[in-house]
Amino acid sequence: MSIVSTSTPSSSGRSEEMPAITERTARRSAETALFMRDHVLSLVSHDLRSPLNAIHSWAYVLDRKIDANDATAQRALEGIRNGVDQQVKLLESIVDTTRAETKALALNRAPFALRPLLDETLGDVREGLAARRGVTLALNTPLADQQMDGDRERLAAALWLLVTFAVEASANGTTVTLDADIDASKFCATVSWQASPAALTDPSLPHVLENFARAQATHPREASRISWVLSLCKRVSDAHDGAFEQGEWADGQPTTLKLRVPLAGA
Template identity: 85%
Template sequence: MSIVTTSTPSFSGSHEETPAVAGRTAQRCAETALFMRDHVLSLVSHDLRSPLNAIHSWAYVLDRKVDANDATAQRALEGIRNGVDQQVKLLESIVDTTRAETRALALKRAPFALRALLDETVRDVRGGLADQRGVAIELASPLTDQQMDGDRERLAAALWLLVAFAVEASASGATVTLEGDVDASKFCATVTWQPSLAALTDPALPHVLENFARQQATHPREAGRIAWVLGLCKRVAEAHEGAFEQGQWSDGQPTALKLRVPLAGA
């Protein structure tokens, strides 16, 4: 099956932002911010628990070594244990509770056409950002009437963010490519582009993603971790029992974002 490719030139006047596109863009931005917050809270919860566990363990070791009759040392140990307990309760009562909305992500599954979703994604990002930035978007996909069973709205938000982030990180005149295809059991969406860190953070350019999110995305990432702003993509993929991957990047070198989800739920 041949690949059907559609493209738009930079600054195309035929893709102006409509009220409907503006409304969906605002909704997608709010969803992105919500999932980014919860993604960061998840990292905070995980990263704080490791040192707290270590402190608790060493306090136990010291408790067995310190003279039980040394009142000052015993008060110090008690203070350490109480401090650890307070921090753990804080994580449980505030951090974990706050991120509960996206941690257990409910899906509204129904059959839907994949090609229409890809077309809508490209249309919305063009009208909401790419045309203003002078960035072209190409859709490369052999899909016609193939369907999948999933939460269309959630996947629409994830695909929008994949493409919008790539546009945010592209210089004027660049091209972002969205590829969409299926195999026997999965739908795979891949966005490829050449990042420009300057374009991602330039305050003079139009942006839809928050400045804080864009700045953090330029920082070095630990192995296996993604930019915070892409937390929505990760959660939506995992909720569908799929996976999300952010490739390593350097200025001006091709990179990719990949979303893979089963065509049908378990």
């Protein structure tokens, strides 16, 4: 198994590479924010509909219990129904419409080599954030010429976010490791590091992810729900019929992010 560690690069050649890397990092950050927005809207839509449905059901029960000749009670019941209808229309006209842009994630599938994608990802994250944070990146992989059939750009964005989030949540002088291999018919990528929630939200440190996203990632997660900022990773993996997993984390403890994607589409 080969091990490639990336440290702060020398200044030679940086002037030619830096503009493209900076532009790509900015685009990745914007994509991350877009998918996070739509993920939050999806949660809002889901979590609001449940109590609204319950209110609607209880209004039906009350309608059968309340005296039809009680004008005050009937007006109150009508107000409840109108309120529920208004909230549902608001969800449909604003929330659902807004998130429609990424609801159906289109893929541009084509064969591509995996190893260059891994090297490119670590190079981007190193230049965009890791070098400025004093975090070392390491790649553990036996991959050389292996290929997969998928959307390279989407997968590049997902891998970038995996590594970037780990760097954001790492203290100076630590190492973020990307393990990549092929398991049966799937490409498997695992990012591991020692969690530092303080580094994730420290305003004195360089960051590329939004403040709100990083702060939310430090909150306790509900069962099976991922941090909002990582929603792009889940959407990309789901679109490829794969899986994304965010490990539990505590200050100073090892943690992981895992992405598994079939080598070929169904």
